[in-house]
Amino acid sequence: MTSLDIESLSKSYAGRVALDGATFTVAAGEIFGFVGSNGAGKTTAMRIVLGVLSADAGQVRWGGRPITLDDRRRIGYMPEERGLYPRMRVRDQLEYLARLHGLTAPAAKASAQRWAETLGVAERLGDEVQKLSLGNQQRVQLAAALVHDPDLLVLDEPFSGLDPVAVDVMSGVLRERADAGVPVIFSSHQLDLVERLCDRVGIIKTGRMVATGSIDELRTTDRPRWVVDGPPDALWVAQAPGARVLARDGARTVVETPAGDGQEVLRAALAAGPVREFAPARPSLTDLFRHVVASEEAA
Known part of the structure; x- marks a missing residue:
C-alpha cells in the first residue's frame, strides 16, 4: 500500500x-x-x-x-x-x-x-x-x-x-x-x-x-518520572541526586529525575522504608498535549 x-x-x-x-x-x-x-x-x-x-x-x-x-x-x-x-x-x-x-x-x-x-x-x-x-x-x-x-x-x-x-x-x-x-x-x-x-x-x-x-x-524525556509508593514522607527524595518531588498523594510520590533508570530513587526510598511500588510515571496524551503547547507558548 x-x-x-x-x-x-x-x-x-x-x-x-x-x-x-x-x-x-x-x-x-x-x-x-x-x-x-x-x-x-x-x-x-x-x-x-x-x-x-x-x-x-x-x-x-x-x-x-x-x-x-x-x-x-x-x-x-x-x-x-x-x-x-x-x-x-x-x-x-x-x-x-x-x-x-x-x-x-x-x-x-x-x-x-x-x-x-x-x-x-x-x-x-x-x-x-x-x-x-x-x-x-x-x-x-x-x-x-x-x-x-x-x-x-x-x-x-x-x-x-x-x-x-x-x-x-x-x-x-x-x-x-x-x-x-x-x-x-x-x-x-x-x-x-x-x-x-x-x-x-x-x-x-x-x-x-x-x-x-x-x-x-x-513520552520520552531527558527528565524521566517515577512513581514510588513507600515511605510515609518524602524526605528520602533528597538522598537521590538531582531528584525532585512533583506530586504526593499519601505515601505515593511522583519524582522527577535526571536521565537514568531511576535506581538512585529506588535505593533512596528503600533506605527510608518498605517500597510497595516503583514504576515509571507515564503521562497521558492529555498531559503531553498540555506540556507541548505550554512549552511552545513559553518559548
Whole structure:
C-alpha cells in the first residue's frame, strides 16, 4: 500500500496564517491522530489533501509523487460538519455516492448494505438522513466515506457525538481498514481515544507541527518520572541526586529525575522504608498535549 506525505504546507487567509510549514507522514496501515486546539490548522490541512483548498506553499505526495485528481477520487473523506443530503434516504445516498466513485449499480448496492450492517444502521436504510439521531447520522457519514473501498481515509472529528458503543464500532472499523493497509488520518479532541487507537500522533499549534511520534516516543524525556509508593514522607527524595518531588498523594510520590533508570530513587526510598511500588510515571496524551503547547507558548 501507499503512504501520504505532507511536505511543508503553508496557507494564509487574508494575512492570517493557518498553516506554517506543516510536515508529517501517514504510513500505509497506520492510524494517525491529528490533534490541536480549535483553529490550529487541522481542517485546513485535510482540505488541502483533498484538493478543496490549494496550498500557498508545500506539497501533498501520495506514494512518493505529487497527489493527482485520480488519487483524490480514491480518498474516503468524512467532514466534521454533516456532508449528507438530509432528505435523501440512507440507502439511496450510499448507493449514489458509491456510483459517483465508479462502482456498478450491483456493487454499489452490495457495498451500501455491507457498510450499513457493519456500522449498525442497516435497519435505517429506508429512512431519510434528517430523521436519524446525530449518532446514527455520524455512522452513515462514515459509511459514505467507506462505501467505495478507498485507498486513504481522511476523517475530521469522526467520533463527535457518538455513544461508547458507537465509538467501539467505529474504532474497530478504522483498525480493520488500517490492518488492510489503508492509511487513516483523523482529527479529534478526545485525546484519551486518540491515545488508545492511534499508532502515531501529530500535535499542531497555530499551523505548525510541534510534535510527531508514537505515544511512547512523545513520552520520552531527558527528565524521566517515577512513581514510588513507600515511605510515609518524602524526605528520602533528597538522598537521590538531582531528584525532585512533583506530586504526593499519601505515601505515593511522583519524582522527577535526571536521565537514568531511576535506581538512585529506588535505593533512596528503600533506605527510608518498605517500597510497595516503583514504576515509571507515564503521562497521558492529555498531559503531553498540555506540556507541548505550554512549552511552545513559553518559548
